[in-house]
Amino acid sequence: MPTEPVSAPRAPHRPAGPSDPHDLRHHGDAEVRDAGAELLDLAVNVRAGTPPGWLRERIAASLAGLAAYPDGRSARRSVAARHGLPEECVLLTAGAAEAFVLLARALPAGGAGTGRPVVVHPQFTEPEAALRDAGHTVERVLLDGRDGFRLDPALVPSGAPVVVVGNPTNPTSVLHPASALAALARPGRILVVDEAFIDAVPGERESLAPLVMELPGPVVVLRSLTKTWGLAGLRIGYVLSHPETVARLARHQPLWPVSSPALAAAEACCAPAALAEAEDAARRTARDRAYLTGRLAEFGELDAATPDPRAPFVLVRHPGAAVLRERLRGVGVAVRRGDTFPGLDRRWLRLAVRDRETTDRLVRALDGLGVS
Template sequence: MSTTAASDTGATDGRSPDEIRDRYTEIGPITGSLHLDLQGTGDQIIVGIGSRRGVGIRDVRMAMGQALSMSGVRARDVVAIATVDAKQNEEALLELADVLGVPLKLLPADVLAGQQVPNPSPVTERLVGVPSVAEAAVLASEAQLISPKHTYRGVTVAVGRLFAVPRPQEQPRPHASYGPQTGFGPATEARVYDQYDEAYIAEDLGHHGDAEVVPGLVDLAVNVRGAAPDWLQDRLRDAVADLSAYPDPRAATEAIAARHGRPADQVLLTAGGAEAFVLLARALAPHRAVVIHPQFTEPEAALLAAGHDVQRVVLAPPFQIDPALVPDDADLVMVGNPTNPTSVLHRAETLIALSRPGRVLVVDEAFMDAIPGEPETLAGTPDRPAPDVPGLVVVRSLTKTWGLAGLRVGYLLGAPELLRACAATQSLWSVNSLALEAALAVTTPPAAAEAEGYAVRLAGDRDHLVSVLAKVPDVEVQGPAAAPFVLLRAGGPDPVGVHQRLRGAGWAVRRADTFPGLGSGWLRVAVRDRSVSDQFAQALDAAVHPGR
């Protein structure tokens, strides 16, 4: 496979910030020698960055990765990072320059203040004296802005091009078209919500449903069973007596393997599905990584945090996959099934059609066990062996159906050599003893039968939720829904305010405008019992039609 194993060494290699600063910072303009040295090598991308003081490297790398992805350019094309000279001691920016191996250009504030930026910020101008550090830094570098500035958790990034030389045989990227003209492109304007003490951009890879839940609100934001069954809680309590021993994953690994009709060397236990994505991002070195959106944001977040370029295939409603949208040379493709937040269950044949020689195909089946019979699973069962698809990796979770999100237990299914590469980057004893006990407990035949019964009841409750939501005027429910949640788009006179009005009425639902490809008015609603769904439908009607 072309996505080879890669090391995950630290960016600084033990060097001090002063050593990195001496090597990578330059005072003054970017023009001149930079053009002479780099002519003829393709796109020359300048990244302008403005950030709050003390920002972390993960947030800086995430913000830059998102901005580059939305601009349709690659991290390998970045030739310099530019910012205001007051940031000369900002360790995250120094480390980013070190990771990319490019200079950090420090520009005087008075030079930046003289730039006519397209998106000035009164707050930035008041605090820094510059209307937009990120945009001004690009323009002061004699580069042309190629996309709107992008803000993520206190980091603002603007992307500019010095010049572009077409690459031989470079094909257009149809999925790189973003913005209002598509109707589903991600917005990049920061908006402040009173219940949070920070500004969130409309697209936020780090935002999850648990952030919506506060005491006093009915939780329809988290897609996890309310509590583990009593018998499972009792078994975990009994296992506490053995916590003096180090975790041994062998028995749980064998049990998971038997559950899917696989040999044990095709199973790697992880601390939830989120760790599985981190391990894949560390172990692989893709040339062209593609994430199909809208979907769970952690796969892209993990890739960006590991320093990979990410390209997107953004689906429009009804969010069905067309394998032809994925570039043929993509050697890593990530997709969810059923997909979070769309609740779409893709046909197994469609996903298999995404496979190619030399490509790793990662299918996130975190919610597959919530579907009766798991008809489209690629993980395999003792009665239905997994299909022989080279490069296929399946991510599974045990936390959703069993109410174990706080315990963190999931696993990877795939080729032994790829799983060994992932395991080599995993922390020692990553999966704790209680998580291993839970894995053993929920893979027994009685537990499997209970899970199937839960999935059947859940499907009935979901159908009821869809039916009552469909009666709310100016609400469009996406379907057919297959997962323990549904995606809807609210209309009415003020769709942007629906989320906030629901909170005011005591309901926590998942903002879906933070998912790439969705925008204002999109909400994800977890399936609960039918009486709760009836009450929520009434609350949603009131939130969509305030004052009626």
């Protein structure tokens, strides 16, 4: 195993500016787009083998009604019932990515109140990109790899009017305790928790969704249906928050922002049978992840970011990760580069969790490339 620190010492607070070297618009799909050959896809975090047949049928059935304008009331009721919240606490969006844009546009330029919006990194980069595009100056809180990228609420400036954090976090696969996240909630602050992968955690442990009406806030929880159900091309997600916040965000949406097929999918994925299927998939993912991390531990040059990953992907470090990524691509395996995430550098790679057969193919590729 490498003996050098997992990440170099650095200041936990750092303003983000135009000279920032990280490509905030780079995402995993870029690793497989225009490949010219079929690649083993370990770069994109959408669950393999999805959407399931029953969901495709529900979506296909909705096409008969395409002549009518979308009506989101039934889907909204289904999402609200799934979370035990009033309908007024739900905003349906064209994927969680749209919600980040709505939040950025709804905030007054420069942030609400004093201080700058804070994004806790490493994490999904779209929240910061949306804030910057809307004219906000963003402050970064960089978590330290030496302690497994764990969240310490004390690192977040007390005057931050907006705080954005992922849970479980992409790409570190860290699941932060709900108590640590709740410690960031306070009157007048908008706490945004990106839970795009929480349905891949058995029991959705550490979710703040049940607490959006109880914590001081407002608290905004973002959910995505694209990862577990294989709907990245359909674009469907939602916001859970106080009714006032939901109404504020909705004012920045265009008319009919979510298509009828996406609404049909949202309603279907909230049904009890679908939730049970998602829970089974989460438990299967946990077993497949344990197998993946066990096989990767056979390679002393690969260093796991955290000893306890909880998302459907894992983050690993390799001293020559940038070269290794290209060599893997050359033998038909696509993995996600890590250096586009603030707080990481060219030594990091993210690998999606797949079934054991796929993991064994990855291990054979690593062996063939002489990784030790």
